[in-house]
Amino acid sequence: MQRSSVTMKDLAAALGVSVMTVSRAFKADSSMNEATRKKVLQAARDLGYVFDSTAANLRTQSTNFVAVIIPSINNANFADTVGALSDRLAEAGMQVLLGNSGYNIADEEVLIEQLLRRKPDAIVVTGGRHSDYGRKLLAGAGIPVIETWDLPADPIQYVVGFSNAATMHALVDHFVAKGKTRIAFVGGDSNADTRGADRRKGFIAAMKQHGLDTARLINAGQAPLGMQAGARAMAELLETMPDTQAVIGVADPIAFGALSECQRRGLQVPRDISIAGFGAYEISAVSHPTLTTIDPQPRRIGRETAELILRLRSADADNAPEPKITQIDWSICAAQSS
Amino acid sequence: MQRSSVTMKDLAAALGVSVMTVSRAFKADSSMNEATRKKVLQAARDLGYVFDSTAANLRTQSTNFVAVIIPSINNANFADTVGALSDRLAEAGMQVLLGNSGYNIADEEVLIEQLLRRKPDAIVVTGGRHSDYGRKLLAGAGIPVIETWDLPADPIQYVVGFSNAATMHALVDHFVAKGKTRIAFVGGDSNADTRGADRRKGFIAAMKQHGLDTARLINAGQAPLGMQAGARAMAELLETMPDTQAVIGVADPIAFGALSECQRRGLQVPRDISIAGFGAYEISAVSHPTLTTIDPQPRRIGRETAELILRLRSADADNAPEPKITQIDWSICAAQSS
DNA sequence: ACTCTAATTGTTATCGATAACATAGTGAGT
DNA sequence: ACTCACTATGTTATCGATAACAATTAGAGT
Numbered sequence: 185m186q187r188s189s190v191t192m193k194d195l196a197a198a199l200g201v202s203v204m205t206v207s208r209a210f211k212a213d214s215s216m217n218e219a220t221r222k223k224v225l226q227a228a229r230d231l232g233y234v235f236d237s238t239a240a241n242l243r244t245q246s247t248n249f250v251a252v253i254i255p256s257i258n259n260a261n262f263a264d265t266v267g268a269l270s271d272r273l274a275e276a277g278m279q280v281l282l283g284n285s286g287y288n289i290a291d292e293e294v295l296i297e298q299l300l301r302r303k304p305d306a307i308v309v310t311g312g313r314h315s316d317y318g319r320k321l322l323a324g325a326g327i328p329v330i331e332t333w334d335l336p337a338d339p340i341q342y343v344v345g346f347s348n349a350a351t352m353h354a355l356v357d358h359f360v361a362k363g364k365t366r367i368a369f370v371g372g373d374s375n376a377d378t379r380g381a382d383r384r385k386g387f388i389a390a391m392k393q394h395g396l397d398t399a400r401l402i403n404a405g406q407a408p409l410g411m412q413a414g415a416r417a418m419a420e421l422l423e424t425m426p427d428t429q430a431v432i433g434v435a436d437p438i439a440f441g442a443l444s445e446c447q448r449r450g451l452q453v454p455r456d457i458s459i460a461g462f463g464a465y466e467i468s469a470v471s472h473p474t475l476t477t478i479d480p481q482p483r484r485i486g487r488e489t490a491e492l493i494l495r496l497r498s499a500d501a502d503n504a505p506e507p508k509i510t511q512i513d514w515s516i517c518a519a520q521s522s
Numbered sequence: 523m524q525r526s527s528v529t530m531k532d533l534a535a536a537l538g539v540s541v542m543t544v545s546r547a548f549k550a551d552s553s554m555n556e557a558t559r560k561k562v563l564q565a566a567r568d569l570g571y572v573f574d575s576t577a578a579n580l581r582t583q584s585t586n587f588v589a590v591i592i593p594s595i596n597n598a599n600f601a602d603t604v605g606a607l608s609d610r611l612a613e614a615g616m617q618v619l620l621g622n623s624g625y626n627i628a629d630e631e632v633l634i635e636q637l638l639r640r641k642p643d644a645i646v647v648t649g650g651r652h653s654d655y656g657r658k659l660l661a662g663a664g665i666p667v668i669e670t671w672d673l674p675a676d677p678i679q680y681v682v683g684f685s686n687a688a689t690m691h692a693l694v695d696h697f698v699a700k701g702k703t704r705i706a707f708v709g710g711d712s713n714a715d716t717r718g719a720d721r722r723k724g725f726i727a728a729m730k731q732h733g734l735d736t737a738r739l740i741n742a743g744q745a746p747l748g749m750q751a752g753a754r755a756m757a758e759l760l761e762t763m764p765d766t767q768a769v770i771g772v773a774d775p776i777a778f779g780a781l782s783e784c785q786r787r788g789l790q791v792p793r794d795i796s797i798a799g800f801g802a803y804e805i806s807a808v809s810h811p812t813l814t815t816i817d818p819q820p821r822r823i824g825r826e827t828a829e830l831i832l833r834l835r836s837a838d839a840d841n842a843p844e845p846k847i848t849q850i851d852w853s854i855c856a857a858q859s860s
Numbered sequence: 861a862c863t864c865t866a867a868t869t870g871t872t873a874t875c876g877a878t879a880a881c882a883t884a885g886t887g888a889g890t
Numbered sequence: 891a892c893t894c895a896c897t898a899t900g901t902t903a904t905c906g907a908t909a910a911c912a913a914t915t916a917g918a919g920t
Binding site: 232234235236237238239241242247256257258260263264266267270271279280281282283284297298299300301302303321324325410411412414415437440441444447448466467469470471472 | 662
């Protein structure tokens with residue numbers, strides 16, 4: 185029950201071949217006698233040999249790891265992105281090394297440092313805002329760096345994302361087209377969730393563009409915001425500005441919390457008040473009534489990121505200009521009658 | 523922009539000390555002159571040195587990785603467990619290497635094999651059912667193996683979990699106490715999600731114990747099951763057995779989907795029909811009406827697993843009997859008036 | 861039989877950090 | 891001044907696989 189001490193050396197000795205032959209047997213693309221390979225693989229199974237990638241990692245200077253930092257694992261949007269990224273990378277034999285920053289730039293910096301020690305072949309971060317030192321670490325890591333879920337003004341290297349602000353323009357336009365003018369936005373503290381902050385900025389800009397009052401901003405607290413926070417925020421909104429006609433939640437859980445609070449108070453949605461969110465969480469389509477939302481295609485972000493990494497990996501060092509920015513399309517999913 | 527080629531050797535040369543001195547500077551607990559350590563760390567920062575754990579991993583035969591396999595990352599319960607596990611391990615400088623089995627035992631086997639190649643210091647799996655070869659790999663890995671979210675009849679080594687079947691007893695008892703007798707269960711294909719299958723078994727056993735009809739079983743399809751599947755299953759149930767008085771969903775998303783379908787059909791919950799789920803997802807407390815559910819303390823599972831791993835790590839090889847089974851308490855959260 | 865090419869297997873050095881042991885330096889106590 | 895204990899640093903060998911190159915073997919062509 186000791187840590188498996190069977191090495192290639194042991195296999196080689198057992199079979200009377202050199203260690204190199206054993207090594208080759210495990211590399212699918214190396215040319216060798218198929219009969220010998222079979223013998224090696226059989227012996228490996230018999231002796232309970234487990235390939236030791238720590239040794240291979242050191243020698244080959246590549247780990248087949250991709251480091252991924254997300255603000256929270258408990259967020260269906262990020263989980264979708266990581267899932268899609270991970271699935272695609274797994275097909276190429278690569279694995280994801282995940283870190284949660286907890287919506288915190290200082291924690292992200294620590295994570296970046298820790299993850300880089302593991303010598304990943306690429307690093308994927310969420311958003312375009314980082315600590316100065318974090319940014320420096322990323323830029324100097326010597327591996328592909330991909331910022332996602334955002335369109336940073338000053339990208340480090342590669343970007344796979346979209347404009348969070350633009351999505352809010354679309355929602356405001358949607359509500360204005362329906363004749364709503366008193367529209368509120370429920371979001372979190374802006375310094376934590378920068379994508380949320382961008383959405384709030386987009387909301388304000390869109391409202392101004394329509395000549396509408398931008399005073400209906402509710403701060404629901406610190407990210408991560410859940411349904412409960414949405415419900416509380418809605419309660420506050422209904423107390424202070426009961427004539428509000430529409431509410432945009434920074435994400436669907438907040439929007440659903442708001443919806444549930446309306447229901448508890450006997451308000452009819454969308455007759456009395458309209459509600460929209462962000463993220464196309466499953467609940468937006470299942471709740472009764474359904475929620476208007478933005479579908480940012482989280483799985484698409486993950487898959488495109490994976491494809492980019494795989495292309496960069498197979499590219500020669502020099503001929504890898506690539507489009508640096510991959511924009512992901514998003515779409516508005518209107519509730520049946522919001 | 524090449525992969526950072528600064529090594530301890532470079533630092534040592536730059537400072538005129540030996541590599542060993544540099545190495546010691548990075549190990550907090552090694553005794554050395556604090557002034558020298560400061561100089562080394564400063565030089566590291568200046569030269570952009572990044573510690574290379576691939577080398578340390580090989581030499582020390584330990585990676586500070588914990589491999590964790592969950593059925594789906596897009597499941598708030600598992601995400602909570604992984605989050606808590608990861609947070610606690612991070613405090614001890616360890617990291618989680620995550621794999622998704624997709625509720626599939628064959629895929630799990632492949633994952634076990636891949637993850638063990640990385641030489642994790644421990645491996646955590648979800649549930650107690652594995653392929654024969656997967657089980658053999660786990661048993662022979664020579665590292666702590668922890669099965670979670672279940673109480674396997676034949677544990678490999680350690681277990682941190684609870685009886686899924688027992689939770690369903692509690693729900694059935696709850697409904698029976700309220701005078702319900704025509705109770706349905708909505709679950710998925712039993713061979714994929716074994717915890718879901720255990721809950722179904724628990725449901726059937728409890729119903730039989732109360733002398734009730736166990737025919738109201740709806741198969742909502744292949745795991746992972748979402749809210750949509752719950753809504754569809756509810757529709758089917760209402761068509762085929764409209765006199766059903768209570769419905770138990772194998773997890774909260776199914777239960778909420780069922781609730782939403784009732785609302786679409788104008789049924790009053792819980793007046794016309796009661797609904798319960800499992801998992802204490804946030805939605806069970808926020809939906810209107812709220813859902814009766816079971817709180818299996820997913821974060822607790824993660825934390826206890828982490829603590830166990832840390833205890834095993836610091837224990838000597840021999841004196842580590844430990845309680846092999848850690849049972850996690852769960853509780854029933856009754857809706858206001860279900 | 862003889863050369864030549866291609867397929868197969870072997871040898872050696874190495875990736876970068878660290879355990880284990882060795883050595884130099886420092887100061888207290890007598 | 892001398893020993894002892896202790897701190898700080900250096901030396902050497904090593905973890906296990908693999909790149910690069912070397913050597914051997916087998917079969918084809920003449």
